[in-house]
Amino acid sequence: MAQVDYSLYLVTDSTMIPESSTFLKQVEAAIENGATLVQLREKSISTLDFVDRAKQVHELTKKKGIPLIINDRIDVALAIDAEGVHIGQDDMPATLARKLLGPNKILGVTCSTPEEVKVVVTESVADYVGLGTVYQTNTKKDVTDPEGTGPLGIRKMLRVLGDYNSTATRQIRSVAIGGINHSNADKVLTQCQVGSHKLDGVAIVSCIMAAEDAAKATRDLLHVIKNPPAWTRGVSHGTNNAVLRTKVIELAEEKPLVHHITNNVVKNFSANVTLAIGASPIMSELPEEFEEFASGIPNIALVLNLGTPSESLMKIFKHALQVYNKYGKHVVFDPVACGASKARLQCTKALLNAGQMSVIKGNLGEIMAIRKLSSTYTPPASSSNGGDMRGVDSIAKLTEPEILSLAYEVARDFQAVVVITGEMNYVVDAYGSSVRVKGGNRLMGYITGTGCSLGSTIAAFLAAKADGSGDGDFYIFDAVVGALEVYNSAGYDAAQHASTPGSFMTQFIDNLYEHTSTY
Missing domain, CATH: 3.40.1190.20 (Ribokinase)
Structure with a gap:
């Protein structure tokens, strides 16, 4: 499998499209302007309509050479030969999903706690984990922490993942999701790291799908992702031993x-x-x-x-x-x-x-x-x-x-x-x-x-x-x-x-x- 770029991971939502645009126009604008991977998420349409929409989106992603991930529905992914599937904690077990998908498809799993990450790394069948939610968001209601785990929670999950990746042959990648936008994407990528282990990307929903100009929103977001936050600029580490x-x-x-x-x-x-x-x-x-x-x-x-x-x-x-x-x-x-x-x-x-x-x-x-x-803290036994x-x-x-x-x-x-x-x-x-x-x-x-x-x-x-x-x-x-x-x-x-x-x-x-x- 070719190396996947998770840096700007678009998750679609057809309920937030502005009146001036359409679902496909928003997705196409994101793909043409920097989205590196697309997850098609549909919760309330029929299987037939889901398959039709997936075919249309897949045509767009294939032109740009980026993967299409289908949320939850392995049947839809197999029907259109999508590049992968993303499953949640309440969906099909990851081990069974891997058997159905075969060894060459991308498999992602949502994790909200370090314990859930431990299960994923123990099974060692997923290609990446979606960690979150980082901040409070309207797009996901059934979450472990309604206020969001914040960078503190993401770091605790990354520590588990980093410990696994430090010795594993099969590396598991990571993206953060939940309330991430132009104002905080750089902060998330900077703060959500443990030692040398960092996030591979951020998953974005509303700040592109609901944007009046999705092309500009994507370009601007890509710029934020690729540049360090303002507080790190011009700062040197260590000491110069000045008097x-x-x-x-x-x-x-x-x-x-x-x-x-x-x-x-x-x-x-x-x-x-x-x-x-x-x-x-x-x-x-x-x-x-x-x-x-x-x-x-x-x-x-x-x-x-x-x-x-x-x-x-x-x-x-x-x-x-x-x-x-x-x-x-x-x-x-x-x-x-x-x-x-x-x-x-x-x-x-x-x-x-x-x-x-x-x-x-x-x-x-x-x-x-x-x-x-901190991510390193372990409560004492007594x-x-x-x-x-x-x-x-x-x-x-x-x-x-x-x-x-x-x-x-x-x-x-x-x-x-x-x-x-x-x-x-x-x-x-x-x-x-x-x-x-x-x-x-x-x-x-x-x-x-x-x-x-x-x-x-x-x-x-x-x-x-x-x-x-x-x-x-x-x-x-x-x-x-x-x-x-x-x-x-x-x-x-x-x-x-x-x-x-x-x-x-x-x-x-x-x-x-x-x-x-x-x-």
Whole structure:
């Protein structure tokens, strides 16, 4: 069998054709403008009409030399000699479908959970799996998760598939399906990968089948698929070992803006910290202006702080995250107390599914909670009565090698720089870089907002691209390290002049100003 290109996998739906077009015109426009494979899906027409329609579509696909896959109906596929069949979990078993189709036809299977993928790889008769649904969609009602599995769920399924493919002679390919369109296809392809194992494509329905101009919709979508998302452009990985002085000079010259969506308890302190280091704070929860900020201000970054979550604020978080991702602006995520309750962990999961974070910053308990959402996490056989958090405070205890391993695991799975705060701070990225930064002083733990305003400082360094490199690429890791060094140095120096929380807070702000305004 020739190698199949799954990159732009069109799934048809005859119920959403615009009045200005016809079903065949929409399919032909997609085929002529970049669709690499077509699945004919018909749920409510007679067998005779299905066969007639399949013949018509097959004529179009054969001219372009791309496969036609028939959804569910092996009889229809055999009747027109289609290239393959796709079956769901409630359809004919894959092993029987393979016997009926023979060895040379393409066989795809829908999977919604890692357990379903395990069955497919054990049977080893399928050519590819359709993983989903990724996001909530109107085209599929009978799904395992009505809200969608998100990239987190897809990665868990890909881990099973990747483990199989790493040793198997017969490789099983994969496409993601469900709610994928022009605004998120690049994100899905980038985020839905485990190590070197990636999706082979995305399955598309409404954004082509319902488009007034299906040809343009297909071309535009192909462009999105073939290009990396905005937040990855111009970003270098690892470290350039730049000195702190150079980073601070870059911060001062750029005078960046930091958009905060944070909790009410820390807004004033976070604003003062941002101003003290030479940046400008924006405190906005007005969605109507997010697009203007992210598109029109070159040196801006976003802080998302989960300190006081609510249903309405979660919608604001998600919208802001998606807008800043769209324009390639950096996002710092502070999952405050995400390990303190199931509800907070669900909020964290929803945000990590909604978009890409540049930096995830938290104490040890918070990062341990996020690991539970990763594709690598396996729940222990037995759990102790104690947790990793008490309110917003971490009570977890790990050795330094365990902390570094944890941070790397989270950084690799979520493709972000991870900062674990404490008496010793750890900065780790997905590519193996790691740095220890000594904490400022224990008095910082007695002042509300010192953890949250570290997020403001990191965001300022990211917005200013203050990595010390002096070239066109941007080393996120170095900028984050610079932010921690400035912040904790100011905390250490403040403690030399103040021994109580009230005076320390004032001295700390003064020292931040001095550390970033003397160059």
